[in-house]
Amino acid sequence: MFNTPLPLLLVWGRDMTVLFNDAYGALAGPAYGRVPGGSVPPVMPPPLAAGGAELERAWDGEAAYAPGRTLVFAGSDGGGHYDLYFTPVRAGDDTVAGVLCALAPAAPVPDAAGADTTGPLRILVVEDNVDSQYLVCEMLRAFGHEADGVGHPDDALARLAAGRYDVLFTDVSLPGMSGVELARQAVAQAPSMRVIFASGYGDTLLRHVEFPYLSLQKPYELDQLQQALDKVAHPLPVRT
Template sequence: MTAPSAITLPTPDWSHTALGDPAAWPASLRLTTDIMLNSPQAMLLMWSDQKIMVYNQAYVELTGLPGLRAPGGNVPAMQPAAWSWNAGVIADVRAGRSLAYRGCTLPVWHNGRVEPVTLDLYYTPVRDDTQVAGVLCTLALATLGAPAESNAPMRLLVVEDNGDARYLVCETLRALGHEVDAVASGEEALPYLEQHAYDVLFTDVSLPGMSGVDLARLARRDKPQLALLFASGYGEELTRRLDFPAQSLQKPYDIEQLQAVLERIAAGRRAA
């Protein structure tokens, strides 16, 4: 039996990158980069406060962005979706926490256009001596289960002023089988609520101008059958202080939590 032959990987030329000569790198950066570039799993490293991005060929193939070439090593004009989808995640990992998020819908370049893809994301702090100097993200394709039979598709109005967050939550809701309209403020939401029949108003609490709570109160007054769902940093603490029934998701939330709360809302509507 012939033994398999080893493949020697080419050594990247770092001279034209923001990382400079590898001889001057800290040991943690050298080790992480070696592991990442020799891994078949898509990996993306953000290094230092400059947010220098290093990635492997598997990441390039997963994201499919034209012109993207491994290993990177510079500060991109636009942050990758694995970073921009939730700034709180990066802050938590920089504080030393390892985090995993299952079923996140992120935009990737596919078939000549940007399309939503559901991924599992694993974030790991990379320490240089005693401090966190980088954040490593491992990305894997996720298999999204079909919506539960008991949870018929609903129509939702999403109110979120952050454009990236609005896009991601809408694509996630559509992947779960629901119909979605979206606006950036409470003032924009009011005519939508007047002109369309929605099952759920899904709103951020902190909005420019009218708050999500004030919007929900107005909507509930005119359409008492409308289910209310908040995204906030207060979670259940918020709903306990309200003078009307509502559900709340603690930011950051994952797709399983979103699906679970929508199933509770659907069950409540069927019971009513």
Template sequence: MFDAAPLTGPAGNHDWSRSAVGAADSWPLALRLTVDIMFNTPLPLLLCWGPQRAVLFNQAYAELAGPAHAAAPGGAVPALLPAPLAAARDSFEGAFAGLASHQPRRPLRFAVSGAVHDADLHFTPVRLADGTVGGVLCAVAPPTSPALAAELATGGAALRILVVEDNLDSQFLVCEMLSAFGHDNAGVGHAEGALELLAKGDFNVLFTDVSLPGMSGVDLARRARALYPALRVIFASGYGDALLRQIEFPYLSLQKPYEIEQLQQALADAAASV
């Protein structure tokens, strides 16, 4: 049983009875503590709570979202996912599964006000007394510099990465993520174009899909490594590692669809060997 003592502090000054989280006297201790911390912190904070995904936020978050945004403290189930949660949906869902994470330099677009902000997002699972996750606390911090973002993401210096992906939507997404991590990057849709760019640019990493039109990603990597032995190779494949078993040089591989944390780890491993 949770402590049923009357709620005090900032959270206790609001009538929550008609909100999605219900009357404060019925709250578990974890929710009470988190809400009081949230309201006493000047950093913009957003709390998503319970199976209904009710959203609570502090005044700093309301001010960040713009004058057209509802005032704190919230407590409703939103029709649209709030900007910080939508900007890093996988990390948000991962936090509900118990995984804390930091996502640097994410663009936040607030639908109500039209405001756009870059921010670092920190997702923290809030656990109940039985160890299950009751909600997710999202802190919205000023963005780190690109160089520091790269250091946080990889544990090392920024990389220069050539992305070879014939699906333009996927290519754009990967390049955007790499830029958010602070890495220089360029994208191309086929192996022939990749070889031209490699000849012109000082790339540390070749990040290529295995299946490409014309020359495959595997053959591309072989030619690229013959020309540039220091080049690190990361393969992305939707067909497993069967096509990679005969490769004679060191490489890293990601199975599509991969998670952002897996990409970060691959980059960290590549940076450690540069």
């Protein structure tokens, strides 16, 4: 199964034990598999994060295909655009015991408008829970983006004033200032700023927000975060 020049990952069991062949190891680089310290759980390998929906379909017993996904590996130059193929691997009783993920270089797709492919996003994460802030930043970096984290709105405003960010990813409930007011000031300073809110209260506190945004309900899944990033990589519709 692993004797192939194609990069392969084998996910075994729902506890996500992951095996990979030499081709995948060469692609991912020496940093692959290193787990963050403390009590923070490891992030999912980029192909599994980028094809989260297709991975779930394979767990349900259906072969799935995720074309043209952008993969970036931390500390490696092996990223790029790949087609991902997910195949269920069945046990003797015909239950799905694992999923095989194969990577193949994606054929270039010409852009109708002649625009360049969107590059990594620079994201400011505002979260007063230090463990959650660390985990979100690690996940964003695993997706191939640049991420800085702060815990207080005042620090966030200082960062926004000193550097350029594409996305503000902020908790709604923050000390001293709500995430909504923080985002309002950020958008006033940089109208092109894209905003993602994370909230444990749903959209109740976001009903009167006058600028475009996306929101994630805590606790959110890894594929939901990836989908939100995919959406903010393009212009967002204006909410009314």
